Amino acid sequence: MRKRGNSKEWRPEHAAANGILNRRVFLEGALVAAAAGAGSTAAGAEPLPVPSWMKQPGAGFSAYGQPSPFESKVVRSIAPAPNPATQGIGTARTPLQLLNGTITPNGLHFDRSHSGTPNIDPDQHRLLIHGLVKQPLVFTLEALSRYPMQSRITFIECAGNSGALNTAQAQPGNAQAIHGLLSCAEWTGVRLATLLEEAGVEPSAKWVVAEGADAAAMSRSVPLAKCMDDALVCLYQNGERVRPSNGYPIRLLLPGFEGNMNVKWLRRLKLTEGPVMAKDETSKYTVLLPDGKAWQFVFPMEVKSIITHPSPGLALRGAGFYEIAGLAWSGQGRIRQVEVSADGGNSWAPAVLQEPVLSKALTRFRAPWQWSGGPAILQSRATDDTGRVQPTRAQFVAERGLRGQYHYNAISSWRIDEKGEASNAFA
Amino acid sequence: MRKRGNSKEWRPEHAAANGILNRRVFLEGALVAAAAGAGSTAAGAEPLPVPSWMKQPGAGFSAYGQPSPFESKVVRSIAPAPNPATQGIGTARTPLQLLNGTITPNGLHFDRSHSGTPNIDPDQHRLLIHGLVKQPLVFTLEALSRYPMQSRITFIECAGNSGALNTAQAQPGNAQAIHGLLSCAEWTGVRLATLLEEAGVEPSAKWVVAEGADAAAMSRSVPLAKCMDDALVCLYQNGERVRPSNGYPIRLLLPGFEGNMNVKWLRRLKLTEGPVMAKDETSKYTVLLPDGKAWQFVFPMEVKSIITHPSPGLALRGAGFYEIAGLAWSGQGRIRQVEVSADGGNSWAPAVLQEPVLSKALTRFRAPWQWSGGPAILQSRATDDTGRVQPTRAQFVAERGLRGQYHYNAISSWRIDEKGEASNAFA
Numbered sequence: 001m002r003k004r005g006n007s008k009e010w011r012p013e014h015a016a017a018n019g020i021l022n023r024r025v026f027l028e029g030a031l032v033a034a035a036a037g038a039g040s041t042a043a044g045a046e047p048l049p050v051p052s053w054m055k056q057p058g059a060g061f062s063a064y065g066q067p068s069p070f071e072s073k074v075v076r077s078i079a080p081a082p083n084p085a086t087q088g089i090g091t092a093r094t095p096l097q098l099l100n101g102t103i104t105p106n107g108l109h110f111d112r113s114h115s116g117t118p119n120i121d122p123d124q125h126r127l128l129i130h131g132l133v134k135q136p137l138v139f140t141l142e143a144l145s146r147y148p149m150q151s152r153i154t155f156i157e158c159a160g161n162s163g164a165l166n167t168a169q170a171q172p173g174n175a176q177a178i179h180g181l182l183s184c185a186e187w188t189g190v191r192l193a194t195l196l197e198e199a200g201v202e203p204s205a206k207w208v209v210a211e212g213a214d215a216a217a218m219s220r221s222v223p224l225a226k227c228m229d230d231a232l233v234c235l236y237q238n239g240e241r242v243r244p245s246n247g248y249p250i251r252l253l254l255p256g257f258e259g260n261m262n263v264k265w266l267r268r269l270k271l272t273e274g275p276v277m278a279k280d281e282t283s284k285y286t287v288l289l290p291d292g293k294a295w296q297f298v299f300p301m302e303v304k305s306i307i308t309h310p311s312p313g314l315a316l317r318g319a320g321f322y323e324i325a326g327l328a329w330s331g332q333g334r335i336r337q338v339e340v341s342a343d344g345g346n347s348w349a350p351a352v353l354q355e356p357v358l359s360k361a362l363t364r365f366r367a368p369w370q371w372s373g374g375p376a377i378l379q380s381r382a383t384d385d386t387g388r389v390q391p392t393r394a395q396f397v398a399e400r401g402l403r404g405q406y407h408y409n410a411i412s413s414w415r416i417d418e419k420g421e422a423s424n425a426f427a
Numbered sequence: 428m429r430k431r432g433n434s435k436e437w438r439p440e441h442a443a444a445n446g447i448l449n450r451r452v453f454l455e456g457a458l459v460a461a462a463a464g465a466g467s468t469a470a471g472a473e474p475l476p477v478p479s480w481m482k483q484p485g486a487g488f489s490a491y492g493q494p495s496p497f498e499s500k501v502v503r504s505i506a507p508a509p510n511p512a513t514q515g516i517g518t519a520r521t522p523l524q525l526l527n528g529t530i531t532p533n534g535l536h537f538d539r540s541h542s543g544t545p546n547i548d549p550d551q552h553r554l555l556i557h558g559l560v561k562q563p564l565v566f567t568l569e570a571l572s573r574y575p576m577q578s579r580i581t582f583i584e585c586a587g588n589s590g591a592l593n594t595a596q597a598q599p600g601n602a603q604a605i606h607g608l609l610s611c612a613e614w615t616g617v618r619l620a621t622l623l624e625e626a627g628v629e630p631s632a633k634w635v636v637a638e639g640a641d642a643a644a645m646s647r648s649v650p651l652a653k654c655m656d657d658a659l660v661c662l663y664q665n666g667e668r669v670r671p672s673n674g675y676p677i678r679l680l681l682p683g684f685e686g687n688m689n690v691k692w693l694r695r696l697k698l699t700e701g702p703v704m705a706k707d708e709t710s711k712y713t714v715l716l717p718d719g720k721a722w723q724f725v726f727p728m729e730v731k732s733i734i735t736h737p738s739p740g741l742a743l744r745g746a747g748f749y750e751i752a753g754l755a756w757s758g759q760g761r762i763r764q765v766e767v768s769a770d771g772g773n774s775w776a777p778a779v780l781q782e783p784v785l786s787k788a789l790t791r792f793r794a795p796w797q798w799s800g801g802p803a804i805l806q807s808r809a810t811d812d813t814g815r816v817q818p819t820r821a822q823f824v825a826e827r828g829l830r831g832q833y834h835y836n837a838i839s840s841w842r843i844d845e846k847g848e849a850s851n852a853f854a
Binding site: 048051058066067070074086087091099103105106116130136146149150186187213214239245268322364 | 533
């Protein structure tokens with residue numbers, strides 16, 4: 001079988017240096033075909049040989065399906081604390097570089113837990129709303145199921161995601177290791193506002209303390225305004241009941257807010273005048289500044305984007321056409337634009353955003369790239385509909401220094417070498 | 428703990444007979460709280476007792492997560508042919524009444540297979556494009572991975588879904604048993620048009636025969652126009668690689684077309700002048716009419732809706748507020764409107780459509796309902812953006828008779844009795 005040669009005859013319009021093509025390539029079939037042709041080979045013998053799996057009936061049906069055994073490497077990477085007594089303290093990261101689209105399948109949604117995943121009997125679980133309310137209320141799962149529901153596709157990102165980039169020297173790491181505390185699902189639940197209005201909010205209430213039913217009793221103070229806005233008490237994740245590692249049977253969803261505030265295994269909401277200064281918002285989840293002070297209560301995750309393809313572990317196989325693809329998001333709203341660069345940020349071209357672009361959800365972006373076979377630095381830069389733009393690494397470090405590990409949202413870089421290997425780089 | 432009584436003081440505006448409320452209930456928090464209050468109970472002792480699972484650390488992390496063991500009944504229902512030699516011939520149905528939102532988690536996506544699920548080695552799998560093309564091409568998975576991708580959230584519905592309703596007398600059955608050959612996922616893949624344009628379509632080509640790599644070599648003829656429009660050669664389902672029972676490693680996606688045409692385990696696309704009259708489009712998947720003739724090549728699934736909550740198996744627990752929720756879809760485009768009735772179609776009120784409403788995707792609708800405790804017949808009626816309206820059962824039967832089992836899209840009914848039990852009814 002021979003390689004087809006028509007891509008050699010093709011002279012696409014370049015939109016930025018080092019091979020970034022005009023998005024028009026995606027819209028005009030003939031251009032794509034010419035650009036992409038390096039991927040196919042002319043058919044030799046026809047018909048195709050009949051594979052062994054067509055010669056006998058396949059497997060029967062399963063009640064609950066699983067991925068192909070050939071995809072056994074598409075798993076979360078687990079980084080628990082080393083002590084077996086604390087096995088549930090740590091993270092399990094989403095393999096972003098092995099996924100596409102925007103939805104994270106439930107088996108691969110990232111998991112950051114502070115004392116493991118409790119095995120909660122839903123019939124025994126209760127949600128209490130109390131504190132500065134006219135009438136404390138307690139809800140069973142069955143009671144919650146009677147309330148009006150809403151669904152929304154929303155990302156959740158750990159405040160510590162990408163924190164590994166806030167070091168003086170770039171360390172090895174792939175998209176999963178560096179950025180994998182990020183996932184996106186369709187969440188369905190009851191508006192928290194509905195439940196709070198039923199309890200009756202006292203005028204003095206300004207905060208709500210949310211507590212989880214894990215052994216850590218993970219607790220965060222949430223402004224009442226957020227609870228009355230778009231907060232959901234979620235029962236469903238991508239259609240089915242919330243997964244145990246994501247808060248079964250109830251998770252608080254605070255769209256756009258840092259991951260740990262989306263309290264898992266939600267059991268208690270206490271309305272208060274001020275924040276409770278829980279261990280989880282004082283010993284952790286504050287943004288350390290160069291002068292030793294810290295920002296507390298930094299809630300929304302900032303506008304951000306990452307390139308998932310190409311990325312470390314996905315080697316390019318020779319010069320030619322590749323699609324640059326990645327994810328963009330903002331805790332403040334919708335993504336308005338993503339730009340890509342193949343020369344370390346010297347020149348930029350707009351990427352295509354996959355519709356629908358939803359507020360506080362992951363947005364898949366794509367851009368056509370003709371790799372010359374030479375070195376390249378791939379970057380992406382997101383802008384949201386509030387006008388916020390993802391900062392450069394230099395801008396970020398100038399403001400925050402190199403000590404903090406939370407809310408890192410600077411432009412990140414993959415260096416492509418002449419072998420087509422990608423690696424984490426500071427540029 | 429006592430029941431709160433404020434719902435008794437509340438007089439909501441009714442939008443249709445037998446308790447269907449105005450959608451405004453969902454928009455005004457106080458109204459929802461009053462309507463929904465029957466679900467909660469006033470808190471007795473505070474604080475809540477500490478459950479056993481908070482007294483010790485929880486489970487550690489898992490590489491690929493699973494649902495809670497308490498959800499072990501949320502599974503597909505399997506209806507294979509009775510002969511063990513044909514274990515892979517039949518269906519596995521999605522438990523629609525136990526899900527919410529619009530995305531079907533991959534483990535529960537319905538599965539209709541004609542000779543079981545082949546265990547395909549992706550490194551050995553090939554896709555051949557041949558027939559009336561300038562240059563036959565063969566693609567490996569790795570080659571396909573280099574092409575530009577698109578993502579879209581799309582329903583797939585088996586042509587035989589709901590066919591159990593096309594009988595003279597209503598039979599017992601829940602939403603899963605009757606309507607469960609219906610699922611929705613975010614699919615990601617390469618535009619088929621891109622691959623066809625690379626091969627070069629001969630002017631005489633008008634059809635494309637798609638063949639699967641199962642032992643049935645499941646084959647369907649697809650109009651070339653559809654292939655050049657929105658067809659995708661999918662590699663990903665809800666972010667991860669397509670599941671084995673849904674076509675791993677490649678599934679053809681023909682948005683809106685009947686399920687079996689979305690050929691699983693896609694291995695061959697042959698461009699032809701006419702349809703090939705494959706066994707799968709002559710012995711099956713034709714629409715039998717009262718006069719003994721049949722419609723062939725009925726591709727798009729018709730505008731349709733079903734109520735998932737309440738539905739058989741989800742008994743109501745006493746008079747009061749309930750949310751009527753369900754799914755609407757059309758193979759022709761977007762859902763424009765869904766109306767609900769609690770009196771068997773004598774009066775109707777519009778439901779709320781969950782945004783975003785996407786073309787050829789499931790749309791979740793919801794409507795507030797104050798159940799009196801008396802008998803009710805719940806129905807939903809969808810209209811799509813082409814103006815097509817879901818027919819009544821009488822209209823459907825008058826045109827099609829009672830012999831066909833495919834493309835049944837009439838309004839369906841759940842009868843609610845005075846105990847709150849729901850059952851399939853013809854009304």
